[in-house]
Amino acid sequence: MLEVYTWEPNANSGKPLLMLKEKGVAFTHHYIDMGKREQHSPAYLALNPGGTVPTVIHDGQVLTESSPALEYLDAALEGPELRPRDPYLRWRMRRWIRFLDHEYCPALAMFGGAGASERMPAQEAAEIERQVRDIPIPERRRVWRLILAKQVPQGELAESSRRIAAGLERFERALAEYPYLGGPEYSLADIVAFITVYAMPLTRPQEVNDRKTPRYMDWFRRCHARPGTRAAFALGRGWVGERVAATRKLLGV
Numbered sequence: 565m566l567e568v569y570t571w572e573p574n575a576n577s578g579k580p581l582l583m584l585k586e587k588g589v590a591f592t593h594h595y596i597d598m599g600k601r602e603q604h605s606p607a608y609l610a611l612n613p614g615g616t617v618p619t620v621i622h623d624g625q626v627l628t629e630s631s632p633a634l635e636y637l638d639a640a641l642e643g644p645e646l647r648p649r650d651p652y653l654r655w656r657m658r659r660w661i662r663f664l665d666h667e668y669c670p671a672l673a674m675f676g677g678a679g680a681s682e683r684m685p686a687q688e689a690a691e692i693e694r695q696v697r698d699i700p701i702p703e704r705r706r707v708w709r710l711i712l713a714k715q716v717p718q719g720e721l722a723e724s725s726r727r728i729a730a731g732l733e734r735f736e737r738a739l740a741e742y743p744y745l746g747g748p749e750y751s752l753a754d755i756v757a758f759i760t761v762y763a764m765p766l767t768r769p770q771e772v773n774d775r776k777t778p779r780y781m782d783w784f785r786r787c788h789a790r791p792g793t794r795a796a797f798a799l800g801r802g803w804v805g806e807r808v809a810a811t812r813k814l815l816g817v
């Protein structure tokens with residue numbers, strides 16, 4: 565029995581969707597609508613007190629924290645193995661996942677938050693407090709308060725830009741050594757990266773293009789073409805589908 569509580573096939577939320585479609589394992593998808601803040605509802609908090617998606621339940625085990633959950637699922641379920649057996653390559657995969665979870669993806673999320681903040685109407689402080697009061701993790705509450713108050717600090721955005729630029733060089737170097745991030749085969753490192761960066765050729769065309777990042781572009785094309793990737797994106801109900809279609813068109817896949 566495998567149940568996935570999550571939102572769109574996007575970033576952390578999408579990691580188990582992409583991974584399970586890649587493995588070809590059946591599961592029940594419970595859609596948690598982040599637009600309606602369902603991740604902060606009492607019913608969801610009873611499942612995952614951190615109030616973040618995804619949460620996976622496998623044979624009664626409740627799994628939170630998406631990247632360790634992927635390692636658990638890869639070990640526990642049938643289907644192609646997505647962790648290299650070679651100890652060096654497994655280290656390489658884990659080093660990539662750590663870099664993505666701690667540095668790269670939060671930098672991209674900072675821009676996502678800033679964009680959302682710009683689109684929001686100005687709100688009174690009391691209304692902002694009402695909206696953040698159910699967020700259980702203090703750091704998350706702080707970030708949401710800044711986004712809702714349209715006060716995302718410029719310094720944070722500058723640091724995020726630096727990390728994104730440095731990360732692009734890192735992708736290019738790694739993909740010169742092996743076709744995938746963890747080594748010769750597609751692995752959890754590619755899944756963790758791709759589900760967050762899948763639209764970068766579309767959203768950052770000045771930095772991510774065939775001239776400046778040819779190996780990264782080739783990796784995008786190969787990842788977008790995978791049947792598991794297509795099946796995972798088909799689970800989207802919102803804006804992800806349009807963004808994926810536009811990215812594929814640009815890539816010619």
Ligand SMILES: N[C@@H](CCC(=O)N[C@@H](CS)C(=O)NCC(=O)O)C(=O)O
Binds near residue numbers: 578629704
């Ligand atoms: N460390 C957690 C982070 C999960 C996470 O931040 N998920 C985002 C969606 S991609 C979320 O739930 N955001 C809700 C919020 O910040 O309120 C994990 O890897 O599972």
